[in-house]
Amino acid sequence: xxxxxxxxxxxxxxxxxxxxxxxxxxxxxxxxxxxxxxxxxxxxxxxxxxxxxxxxxxxxxxxxxxxxxxxxxxxxxxxxxxxxxxxxxxxxxxxxxxxxxxxxxxxxxxxxxxxxxxxxxxxxxxxxxxxxxxxxxxxxxxxxxxxxxxxxxxxxxxxxxxxxxxxxxxxxxxxxxxxxxxxxxxxxxxxxxxxxxxxxxxxxxxxxxxxxxxxxxxxxxxxxxxxxxxxxxxxxxxxxxxxxxxxxxxxxxxxxxxxxxxxxxxxxxxxxxxxxxxxxxxxxxxxxxxxxxxxxxxxxxxxxxxxxxxxxxxxxxxxxxxxxxxxxxxxxxxxxxxxxxxxxxxxxxxxxxxxxxxxxxxxxxxxxxxxxxxxxxxxxxxxxxxxxxxxxxxxxxxxxxxxxxxxxxxxxxxxxxxxxxxxxxxxxxxxxxxxxxxxxxxxxxxxxx
Amino acid sequence: xxxxxxxxxxxxxxxxxxxxxxxxxxxxxxxxxxxxxxxxxxxxxxxxxxxxxxxxxxxxxxxxxxxxxxxxxxxxxxxxxxxxxxxxxxxxxxxxxxxxxxxxxxxxxxxxxxxxxxxxxxxxxxxxxxxxxxxxxxxxxxxxxxxxxxxxxxxxxxxxxxxxxxxxxxxxxxxxxxxxxxxxxxxxxxxxxxxxxxxxxxxxxxxxxxxxxxxxxxxxxxxxxxxxxxxxxxxxxxxxxxxxxxxxxxxxxxxxxxxxxxxxxxxxxxxxxxxxxxxxxxxxxxxxxxxxxxxxxxxxxxxxxxxxxxxxxxxxxxxxxxxxxxxxxxxxxxxxxxxxxxx
Numbered sequence: 023x024x025x026x027x028x029x030x031x032x033x034x035x036x037x038x039x040x041x042x043x044x045x046x047x048x049x050x051x052x053x054x055x056x057x058x059x060x061x062x063x064x065x066x067x068x069x070x071x072x073x074x075x076x077x078x079x080x081x082x083x084x085x086x087x088x089x090x091x092x093x094x095x096x097x098x099x100x101x102x103x104x105x106x107x108x109x110x111x112x113x114x115x116x117x118x119x120x121x122x123x124x125x126x127x128x129x130x131x132x133x134x135x136x137x138x139x140x141x142x143x144x145x146x147x148x149x150x151x152x153x154x155x156x157x158x159x160x161x162x163x164x165x166x167x168x169x170x171x172x173x174x175x176x177x178x179x180x181x182x183x184x185x186x187x188x189x190x191x192x193x194x195x196x197x198x199x200x201x202x203x204x205x206x207x208x209x210x211x212x213x214x215x216x217x218x219x220x221x222x223x224x225x226x227x228x229x230x231x232x233x234x235x236x237x238x239x240x241x242x243x244x245x246x247x248x249x250x251x252x253x254x255x256x257x258x259x260x261x262x263x264x265x266x267x268x269x270x271x272x273x274x275x276x277x278x279x280x281x282x283x284x285x286x287x288x289x290x291x292x293x294x295x296x297x298x299x300x301x302x303x304x305x306x307x308x309x310x311x312x313x314x315x316x317x318x319x320x321x322x323x324x325x326x327x328x329x330x331x332x333x334x335x336x337x338x339x340x341x342x343x344x345x346x347x348x349x350x351x352x353x354x355x356x357x358x359x360x361x362x363x364x365x366x367x368x369x370x371x372x373x374x375x376x377x378x379x380x381x382x383x384x385x386x387x388x389x390x391x392x393x394x395x396x397x398x399x400x401x402x403x404x405x406x407x408x409x410x411x412x413x414x415x416x417x418x419x420x421x422x423x424x425x426x427x428x429x430x431x432x433x434x435x436x437x438x439x440x441x442x443x444x445x446x447x448x449x450x451x452x453x454x455x456x457x458x459x460x461x462x463x464x465x466x467x468x469x470x471x
Numbered sequence: 472x473x474x475x476x477x478x479x480x481x482x483x484x485x486x487x488x489x490x491x492x493x494x495x496x497x498x499x500x501x502x503x504x505x506x507x508x509x510x511x512x513x514x515x516x517x518x519x520x521x522x523x524x525x526x527x528x529x530x531x532x533x534x535x536x537x538x539x540x541x542x543x544x545x546x547x548x549x550x551x552x553x554x555x556x557x558x559x560x561x562x563x564x565x566x567x568x569x570x571x572x573x574x575x576x577x578x579x580x581x582x583x584x585x586x587x588x589x590x591x592x593x594x595x596x597x598x599x600x601x602x603x604x605x606x607x608x609x610x611x612x613x614x615x616x617x618x619x620x621x622x623x624x625x626x627x628x629x630x631x632x633x634x635x636x637x638x639x640x641x642x643x644x645x646x647x648x649x650x651x652x653x654x655x656x657x658x659x660x661x662x663x664x665x666x667x668x669x670x671x672x673x674x675x676x677x678x679x680x681x682x683x684x685x686x687x688x689x690x691x692x693x694x695x696x697x698x699x700x701x702x703x704x705x706x707x708x709x710x711x712x713x714x715x716x717x718x719x720x721x722x723x724x725x726x727x728x729x730x731x732x733x734x735x736x737x738x739x740x741x742x743x744x745x746x747x748x749x750x751x752x753x754x755x756x757x758x759x760x761x762x763x764x765x766x767x768x769x770x771x772x773x774x775x776x777x778x779x780x781x782x783x784x785x786x787x788x789x790x791x792x793x794x795x796x797x798x799x800x801x802x803x804x805x806x807x808x809x810x811x812x813x814x
Contacts, residue, residue, distance in 0.1 A: 082574060082578055084527070084574075085571045085575065086571050088527060088530055089530070089563075089567035089569075089570040089571060090567065091534075092530060092533065093563045093567060095537060096534075097563070099537060099540075099548050100555065100556045100560065102552075103548065106541050106545065106549070106552060107541075107545045107546070107548060108545075109545075110543075110774055110778075111778055112775070112778065114538070114541065114545075114774070114778060114782060115542075115778075115782065117541075117542060118539075118782055118789075119789070120538075121531065121534060122789040122792060122793055124531050124534065125528070126792075126793070126796060128527040128528045128531050129528060129796045132804070133803060136804070136810070137524075137810065140807065141803075187775040189775075189777055189781040189782075190781060420552065420556060421553060421619040421620075422619070422621065428556070428560050431560070431564060435567055435568065438568075442572075443575075446575045446578050446579050449578075449581075449582075450578050450579065
């Protein structure tokens with residue numbers, strides 16, 4: 023492997039690892055906030071217990087999210103010094119502002135966890151609001167850098183020099199709102215479905231006392247509702263994202279859909295894989311005219327095909343599969359939440375049949391896979407560029423060689439942390455079953471970690 | 472003051488704040504490991520009580536430093552990013568292990584000891600690696616090979632100067648954290664822990680001063696330009712040593728608040744922070760205009776002026792927003808008797 027491939031693999035692995043914890047770190051605080059609010063509204067202690075247990079899990083996840091985020095941030099400078107030189111001059115604002123968001127999240131997370139018993143319920147809600155706000159803002163700001171890579175603005179490169187710098191124009195680059203929105207909405211969705219998975223898994227376990235069952239049912243209802251709402255919003259926003267590609271990165275959309283010839287009334291290819299020899303998507307289900315409609319809301323929209331671009335600018339063609347997986351999972355989750363909602367309205371009961379519960383258990387991991395596919399699609403679909411049409415990835419990479427050992431080291435550390443985090447979570451929640459939390463006892467409100 | 476000077480002051484300010492907070496953080500982790508077997512001493516509990524809410528906030532500062540570096544001085548980020556790939560990666564890996572296991576240790580009580588050992592030991596190595604960035608910026612370990620800058624590891628690991636920095640980092644970590652925890656213990660009303668940490672400060676303080684002397688001695692041989700510049704700032708260095716002496720005195724005075732207790736640790740902590748500030752000011756000032764000697768200066772590495780202006784505004788707004796949060800945080804965890812005193 024050459025050093026560029028290793029550098030990309032190393033950074034890609036870091037992001038793939040970090041994104042799991044970061045996504046949950048954005049999504050779960052929203053659910054904690056809602057549980058706290060429901061507790062204040064209904065005075066049902068179950069919601070307080072729910073908030074407490076989710077917070078405990080979140081604290082453990084943050085123990086990995088924070089250092090892995092630190093790694094990602096520093097690795098940008100270590101592996102892509104050429105890229106960061108441009109970012110430093112043009113696009114450093116989001117990084118800078120993200121630091122403030124990060125501070126807000128860290129300060130109030132500590133306050134919410136370690137001072138919970140000393141502050142008023144009102145102040146607790148304010149604290150958890152700030153945690154959720156800080157986490158979401160960090161995600162929005164960091165995604166903005168990613169948006170800038172796809173739709174750069176606010177500078178020009180003339181004879182290798184960066185000129186005409188306008189940091190705010192770079193900040194509000196064309197895809198900022200849609201791309202950042204996509205990441206945050208899908209993070210809320212994923213956080214909710216992961217918690218729904220846990221609740222559904224608990225409900226599937228045999229012989230439980232009624233009290234514990236009701237607790238998990240409430241948790242399931244809350245997280246499914248939120249998951250459903252945000253999967254709908256993610257889908258709407260995803261449609262806008264595709265239209266944005268059509269406008270700003272047409273070869274990425276063409277690769278996502280395996281479209282080779284520019285045409286109006288372009289078909290949408292679902293499934294299959296792209297074959298560059300025959301210039302078609304093999305074994306795909308084609309829906310005539312659908313791609314044109316998705317790209318421009320009209321069937322006669324002309325969608326550019328890959329053949330309009332020089333071959334060395336083509337993204338890798340396997341992104342079609344990633345794109346399909348992301349969209350497919352999103353659709354499945356949306357349909358699942360709607361089905362669950364209808365079932366529950368009809369029967370006026372939360373005793374979902376087992377088949378339903380099994381699908382809920384699958385929903386969380388599927389959402390995480392969807393997020394991963396989306397990120398890999400978004401980043402490999404931009405290749406060979408690190409900044410679209412401005413800077414190639416190969417020109418940004420470090421000139422230091424022998425990255426293979428470092429790659430191995432980082433992979434080892436991610437494997438170690440993954441195993442450890444699963445063991446610690448299992449250990450803690452086995453030692454502290456819900457039943458113990460539900461039993462009222464003096465001094466129960468301490469949330470100390 | 473030029474834009475470049477403002478920017479480098481902000482950056483150096485972050486580095487100083489992080490250095491102080493991180494030495495306390497890593498040191499507290501180390502002490503909590505050392506005293507974990509002595510069931511009677513509350514020393515571990517006190518260290519953890521300080522550590523639990525603060526490590527996340529401390530960790531943000533290291534990201535803030537990196538961001539300030541590449542946003543204010545993208546030119547330096549290129550060279551440093553290339554040269555620091557290996558040491559930087561090792562720091563990142565250790566930092567990840569340290570933070571994660573610190574959290575794990577609090578959650579998985581049964582495995583607390585083993586997990587605390589992992590986080591305590593990795594934590595004490597990190598300051599030594601972090602401080603290595605400073606001697607690397609002195610330039611003697613950077614070689615440019617066919618246009619590609621590389622770090623001469625062999626030269627680095629045989630340099631007395633590099634080792635004196637590392638020794639200084641480790642001893643300072645132990646010193647500052649002992650002093651802070653002494654203050655924290657007294658605040659918590661735990662005299663046994665107080666005596667323990669005060670004694671540790673007595674031992675590690677002079678060692679760290681000795682190490683600082685070692686840095687100056689070796690600097691004379693290995694970075695003469697910096698040594699000469701620093702000597703221009705000798706009053707600052709003298710003031711720094713004086714504050715060290717003042718801190719020693721403060722530990723000898725009888726306490727005004729706690730009858731029968733010897734030492735005023737709060738005063739000593741303040742004196743020591745001033746001591747480190749004076750020394751780091753002299754070092755930083757003498758280092759200028761170079762960021763990485765002799766190729767990168769604050770002028771040559773500086774960002775685009777419009778970007779600087781936008782960043783500067785964001786700093787002011789960010790500070791105004793965050794300041795109340797920090798005050799609230801301080802009051803809840805450093806000042807609130809209900810938290811500081813164990814039940």
